[in-house]
Amino acid sequence: MEEMIKTQTSFIQVENGSVGTPKGFHTGGQNIGLRTKRPDMGWIYSVTPASAAGVYTTNLFQAAPLQVTQASIAEEQKLQAVLVNTVSANSCTGQEGIDNAYTTRAWMAGHLGIPDHLVGVASTGVIGLQLQMDKMEKGIAAIALNEPKAPFEEAILTTDTKPKHLAVQFEIDGKKVTIGGACKGSGMIHPNMATMLGFVTTDAAVAPDALSHALKAAVNKTFNRITVDGDTSTNDMVLVLANGMAENKLLNEQHPEWQAFLKGLQMVCQGLAKFIAADGEGATKLIEVQVSGAKDDHSAEVISKSIVGSSLVKTAVFGSDANWGRVICAMGYSGESFDTNKVSMALGDVVLFKDGMPVAFDEEKATEYLNGDSVVIKTTLGEGNGEAVAWGCDLTYNYVKINASYRS
Amino acid sequence: MEEMIKTQTSFIQVENGSVGTPKGFHTGGQNIGLRTKRPDMGWIYSVTPASAAGVYTTNLFQAAPLQVTQASIAEEQKLQAVLVNTVSANSCTGQEGIDNAYTTRAWMAGHLGIPDHLVGVASTGVIGLQLQMDKMEKGIAAIALNEPKAPFEEAILTTDTKPKHLAVQFEIDGKKVTIGGACKGSGMIHPNMATMLGFVTTDAAVAPDALSHALKAAVNKTFNRITVDGDTSTNDMVLVLANGMAENKLLNEQHPEWQAFLKGLQMVCQGLAKFIAADGEGATKLIEVQVSGAKDDHSAEVISKSIVGSSLVKTAVFGSDANWGRVICAMGYSGESFDTNKVSMALGDVVLFKDGMPVAFDEEKATEYLNGDSVVIKTTLGEGNGEAVAWGCDLTYNYVKINASYRS
Numbered sequence: 001m002e003e004m005i006k007t008q009t010s011f012i013q014v015e016n017g018s019v020g021t022p023k024g025f026h027t028g029g030q031n032i033g034l035r036t037k038r039p040d041m042g043w044i045y046s047v048t049p050a051s052a053a054g055v056y057t058t059n060l061f062q063a064a065p066l067q068v069t070q071a072s073i074a075e076e077q078k079l080q081a082v083l084v085n086t087v088s089a090n091s092c093t094g095q096e097g098i099d100n101a102y103t104t105r106a107w108m109a110g111h112l113g114i115p116d117h118l119v120g121v122a123s124t125g126v127i128g129l130q131l132q133m134d135k136m137e138k139g140i141a142a143i144a145l146n147e148p149k150a151p152f153e154e155a156i157l158t159t160d161t162k163p164k165h166l167a168v169q170f171e172i173d174g175k176k177v178t179i180g181g182a183c184k185g186s187g188m189i190h191p192n193m194a195t196m197l198g199f200v201t202t203d204a205a206v207a208p209d210a211l212s213h214a215l216k217a218a219v220n221k222t223f224n225r226i227t228v229d230g231d232t233s234t235n236d237m238v239l240v241l242a243n244g245m246a247e248n249k250l251l252n253e254q255h256p257e258w259q260a261f262l263k264g265l266q267m268v269c270q271g272l273a274k275f276i277a278a279d280g281e282g283a284t285k286l287i288e289v290q291v292s293g294a295k296d297d298h299s300a301e302v303i304s305k306s307i308v309g310s311s312l313v314k315t316a317v318f319g320s321d322a323n324w325g326r327v328i329c330a331m332g333y334s335g336e337s338f339d340t341n342k343v344s345m346a347l348g349d350v351v352l353f354k355d356g357m358p359v360a361f362d363e364e365k366a367t368e369y370l371n372g373d374s375v376v377i378k379t380t381l382g383e384g385n386g387e388a389v390a391w392g393c394d395l396t397y398n399y400v401k402i403n404a405s406y407r408s
Numbered sequence: 409m410e411e412m413i414k415t416q417t418s419f420i421q422v423e424n425g426s427v428g429t430p431k432g433f434h435t436g437g438q439n440i441g442l443r444t445k446r447p448d449m450g451w452i453y454s455v456t457p458a459s460a461a462g463v464y465t466t467n468l469f470q471a472a473p474l475q476v477t478q479a480s481i482a483e484e485q486k487l488q489a490v491l492v493n494t495v496s497a498n499s500c501t502g503q504e505g506i507d508n509a510y511t512t513r514a515w516m517a518g519h520l521g522i523p524d525h526l527v528g529v530a531s532t533g534v535i536g537l538q539l540q541m542d543k544m545e546k547g548i549a550a551i552a553l554n555e556p557k558a559p560f561e562e563a564i565l566t567t568d569t570k571p572k573h574l575a576v577q578f579e580i581d582g583k584k585v586t587i588g589g590a591c592k593g594s595g596m597i598h599p600n601m602a603t604m605l606g607f608v609t610t611d612a613a614v615a616p617d618a619l620s621h622a623l624k625a626a627v628n629k630t631f632n633r634i635t636v637d638g639d640t641s642t643n644d645m646v647l648v649l650a651n652g653m654a655e656n657k658l659l660n661e662q663h664p665e666w667q668a669f670l671k672g673l674q675m676v677c678q679g680l681a682k683f684i685a686a687d688g689e690g691a692t693k694l695i696e697v698q699v700s701g702a703k704d705d706h707s708a709e710v711i712s713k714s715i716v717g718s719s720l721v722k723t724a725v726f727g728s729d730a731n732w733g734r735v736i737c738a739m740g741y742s743g744e745s746f747d748t749n750k751v752s753m754a755l756g757d758v759v760l761f762k763d764g765m766p767v768a769f770d771e772e773k774a775t776e777y778l779n780g781d782s783v784v785i786k787t788t789l790g791e792g793n794g795e796a797v798a799w800g801c802d803l804t805y806n807y808v809k810i811n812a813s814y815r816s
Contacts, residue, residue, distance in 0.1 A: 061740035061748050092736060094765045127733030128766035234737055311719070312811055319812025325535030328500060329642055332469035340469050357502045358536040397805050403720055404727025 009170050009260035011267060014178065017167020018153055019044060021180040022203035023245035028148020029155020032139025034087040034132060041139050042155030043108075044082040044199060049118055050243035051205075052079035053212035055219045057236040063091030065121040066237055068101040075117035077208030079241055082120040082199060083108045084156045085136065088129040091234040100131045107140045122197050124158055124184060124235055153182035156197060159402055160185050164275035168267050172257045173248040177204045181268040183238075185276035198223060198238035198272055204261060205244030210252035214265055215240045222269035225301070225390040226277040227309045240265070277391035278374075282398030286374045286391065287317055294386030299336045304390035306334035307377060314395035317375050322366035324352035327377055342382030347375065417578050417668035419675060422586065425575025426561055427452060429588040430611040432653035436556020437563020440547030442495040442540060449547050450563035451516075452490040452607060457526055458651035459613075460487035461620035463627045465644040471499030473529040474645055476509040483525035485616030487649055490528040490607060491516045492564045493544065496537040499642040508539045515548045530605050532566055532592060532643055561590040564605060567810055568593050572683035576675050580665045581656040585612045589676040591646075593684035606631060606646035606680055612669060613652030618660035622673055623648045630677035633709070633798040634685040635717045648673070685799035686782075690806030694782045694799065695725055702794030707744045712798035714742035715785060722803035725783050730774035732760035735785055750790030755783065 020027035029042040052073050056066050072079060083104060090097045101121050109116040123131070153163035167180035183198040206214070219238055244250075251261050278286035289308045294300035307313055310330040316323040324345055331343065341356035348369045352361050369375070428435035432455040442448040460481050464474050480487060491512060498505045509529050517524040531539070561571035575588035591606040614622070627646055652658075659669050686694035697716045702708035715721055718738040724731040732753055739751065749764035756777045760769050777783070 059737060059740040060745060061736055089733075092733065092761075092764065092766060127737065128761075234740060311807075315808055315811035318808065321812065325497075325500065328469055329467060329535065332467040332642060337468065353500075353536075356500065358500060395808060395811075397808050399719075400723055400726065400803060400805050400808060403723035403803075404729065 005259055005263040005266060007259040007263050009257065009263070011168045011170045011264060014167040014169055017180050018151070018165035019180045019182040019199050019201050020152060021167040022178040022201045022243070024048060024203055024243050025201050026145045027152035028145070029150035029152050030139065030142065030148065031150070032142070033135045034085065039150035039155035040086045042084040042152040043143055044152065044201065044241065045112060045145055046080050046201070046241055046243040048243050048245070049078045049080045050241035051208040051211050052077060052120070052239065052241050053208065053215045055215055055238045057234060059234045061092060061234045063089055063123060063235040064093055064097040064101040065090055065123045066235065067098060068105055069120040069122065069237065069239070072105070072117045072120050078118060079120045079239070080114050080118040081108060081112055082122065082239060083140070084122045084197065085131065086156065086158055087125040088123060088131050089125045089127050089235045090123040090131050091127045093128065093130050096130060100133055103133065104131065104136050104140065107137055111140050111143060120239055122237055124156065124197055127234060156182070156184045158184060159281055160279055162279060164272055164279065166268060166271045168264050170260055170264055172204060172246070172251065172260060175246045175248045177246045177248060177264070178202065179204070179264045179268045181272050183272040183276060185279055196223065196236050196276055198269070200238070200240040200265070200268055202240070202242045203245040204242050205246065205248050205250045206242040206261065207250055207252040211240060211242055214262055217262065218266045218269040221266060222273040225305070226273045227305065227390070227392045274391055277393050280393035281402045282396040282400070283393030284373070284396055285317055285394045287314070287393055288374070288376045289390045289392070290376060290378045291381070292387040293381040293383060294336070295338065295383040296386040297388055298386070300386040300388035301390070302336050303331050303334045303379070304388045306330045307379070308390040308392035311395055314392065317370060318394035318396050320367050320370035322347055322350070322352060322361070322363060322370060324358065327379065328353060331379060338381045338383050344380045346378045413667055413671040413674060415667040415671050417665065417671065419576045419578045419672060422575040422577055425588050426559070426573035427588045427590040427607050427609050428560065429575040430586040430609045430651070430653070432456060432611055432651050433609045434553045435560035436553070437558040437560050438547065438550065438556065439558070440550070441543045442493065447558035447563035448494045450492040450560040451551055452560065452609065452649065453520060453553055454488050454609070454649055454651040456651050456653070457486045457488045458649035459616040459619050460485060460528070460647065460649050461616065461623045463623055463646045465642060467642045469500060469642045471497055471531060471643040472501055472505040472509040473498055473531045474643065475506060476513055477528040477530065477645065477647070480513070480525045480528050486526060487528045487647070488522050488526035489516060489520055490530065490647060491548070492530045492605065493539065494564065494566055495533040496531060496539050497533045497535050497643045498531040498539050499535045501536065501538050504538060508541055511541065512539065512544050512548065515545055519548050519551060528647055530645055532564065532605055535642060564590070564592045566592060567689055568687055570687060572680055572687065574676060574679045576672050578668055578672055580612060580654070580659065580668060583654045583656045585654045585656060585672070586610065587612070587672045587676045589680050591680040591684060593687050604631065604644050604684055606677070608646070608648040608673070608676055610648070610650045611653040612650050613654065613656050613658045614650040614669065615658055615660040619648060619650055622670055625670065626674045626677040629674060630681040633713070634681045635713065635798070635800045682799055685801050688801035689810045690804040690808070691801030692781070692804055693725055693802045695722070695801055696782070696784045697798045697800070698784060698786045699789070700795040701788040701790055701792065702744070703746065703791040704794040705796055706794070708794040708796035709798070710744050711739050711742045711787070712796045714738045715787070716798040716800035719803055722800065725778060726802035726804050728775050728778035730755060730758070730760060730769070730771060730778060732766060735787065736761060739787060746789045746791050752788045754786045
């Protein structure tokens with residue numbers, strides 16, 4: 001069974017919480033002229049150097065900012081600031097692109113009066129376009145930490161239709177700890193890091209290695225479980241900064257409340273991941289696929305991703321068509337083996353398929369369920385206790401419209 | 409380098425050729441009331457039992473007709489007739505579905521006066537729907553071999569917009585040999601057999617084992633290189649029948665003109681596969697992806713399929729957007745490793761990317777090229793001599809429209 005994080009700790013969600021909610025973080029955004037009007041540059045600043053860790057795209061073409069951010073963190077597993085630009089992804093930009101990423105890092109560090117290697121950089125936008133360095137330089141110089149012109153979570157968006165952010169609070173060592181996050185989607189979203197940038201901050205004190213392990217575990221069950229169109233981009237990155245302002249005892253795997261931290265981190269990552277899936281390009285519905293009874297969790301994960309990634313399942317959900325055949329079919333070509341005679345499947349509470357055969361069901365009820373803005377596809381196999389959840393969205397006319405003319 | 413079939417033999421394409429062109433084959437179709445008007449049942453009959461071989465879907469849910477056809481061929485590697493119905497795929501239909509497939513096989517054999525095991529059956533349509541046995545029985549009884557009411561290639565179509573067929577002729581042992589074929593697409597088309605049915609006939613005399621090997625090799629480089637939406641169906645099958653009416657010496661791997669037969673078979677399979685890709689659901693353009701310079705052919709194949717399967721590449725082609733970034737990106741997440749600094753890419757003759765970096769190109773020329781109905785994406789790596797070709801189509805509004813309401 002998919003390992004559940006066990007903890008007695010209770011969590012509360014912070015109203016309108018975001019990446020700036022934990023103590024000691026200043027975040028913001030502004031327009032620096034990359035776009036005509038919308039904010040196009042965002043930043044995160046911690047009043048003190050924070051333990052830092054990242055997870056990066058698996059795409060062989062890894063954009064310059066990812067290389068530079070990894071170099072920053074490699075120095076002492078810390079970051080104090082992160083700079084994000086849109087419009088240019090600074091990917092496939094050769095040595096000039098890498099030089100530019102280092103230069104913007106230096107400008108940001110200089111502006112904040114901190115060492116270069118405490119700055120991380122992230123870019124999103126068109127591939128193959130160099131950064132507009134004159135605008136980047138002026139923009140960085142204009143950053144006013146206490147008077148941001150726009151929220152960070154708005155400044156990092158591309159084709160997203162809304163900002164994505166949340167924060168949770170809980171206690172560790174009797175101290176109030178906050179974990180906040182913001183992210184952007186929304187095309188090219190696929191397991192193993194897609195065109196998405198995720199930023200998580202916390203005022204908890206966390207040992208860097210433990211933080212890195214925790215982030216990887218959380219990302220595997222959240223950001224790596226979402227798909228919009230199966231394309232994995234060159235720029236995807238999730239960063240976490242933990243600045244210790246909550247004054248808990250340093251968290252690591254030995255800390256008695258480590259599970260509480262893991263759970264909080266996973267809650268934030270899952271919330272952000274679901275926001276991205278629901279706001280996939282052109283999406284009208286969030287799809288959640290639950291697989292249980294697989295021979296193990298890995299098998300369940302593969303099957304869940306196969307279903308949520310199927311264009312035919314996605315179009316059927318868009319059309320509110322209770323087309324269980326496409327779900328079954330996607331299970332069958334997942335590459336996992338199982339006894340097809342033990343497979344069952346439901347849409348919400350409406351069972352469509354049982355023990356390898358379709359069953360009579362109330363079409364009206366199924367259609368009504370599919371007309372909602374969140375659809376849960378449940379499948380069970382009779383193989384074991386493996387389970388997994390994956391998220392995605394429907395495939396619509398607007399997906400095609402958005403992507404047939406993105407560059408222009 | 410992808411193994412080329414070497415032969416001095418010259419081939420001619422038969423005007424309006426199809427699966428009924430080779431000597432001794434009668435083919436046809438008719439409406440048996442599964443649909444209101446369109447022909448919905450097709451058949452192939454050979455005047456003499458023919459060597460037979462098949463390639464079947466890799467989907468774990470394998471439809472009843474595939475199981476029955478495999479049982480037929482297993483008897484003595486021969487078939488004399490094939491029956492195809494549309495509307496119901498007879499998939500996920502349990503024991504009743506298998507019994508029904510055997511029953512229709514028996515009715516067909518009885519009608520033709522041949523043993524049951526010389527009949528193959530194929531179905532395409534909605535999954536989970538039982539065959540309408542009363543209509544099937546009457547329909548089979550009404551089959552008039554010499555007076556078909558419709559062409560076979562029309563009777564097997566579902567969402568296809570046009571019939572797909574061709575035939576080639578060449579000489580073996582100084583005898584005129586013909587290979588003909590017909591097939592249907594058009595959604596759920598993906599490498600490793602998709603919702604497609606392919607039927608190839610030849611009057612060549614071919615040993616069954618050699619025929620089976622030849623078919624597998626041809627399918628791997630043709631039908632398994634096309635993708636429409638990445639979904640692999642439960643019903644896909646390619647069958648070949650060789651009835652020997654051309655009176656050549658029995659062909660096998662030792663025959664001096666074996667390569668000529670292989671080439672002819674591959675030509676027919678490739679032609680049919682390209683017809684399917686070009687007529688993918690909602691498609692307006694055929695996409696051909698050529699990969700060369702990969703470390704080996706397998707690597708080139710994986711990369712070519714990754715590109716042709718990318719929703720973002722497909723929407724860019726639909727929008728005539730010379731978005732090389734998406735092509736590069738799909739190469740990068742293919743799972744194959746290569747030096748990104750040696751990658752180049754062109755659309756037709758317009759080079760967009762060279763040695764890991766974008767190059768200035770004539771946007772107008774590229775857009776004009778993309779406005780054609782056939783787009784060739786060429787990529788080269790600097791790794792070795794591996795090469796491969798894959799085919800697909802653009803992703804359009806109509807794909808979404810067709811699939812958001814297929815059942816209704």
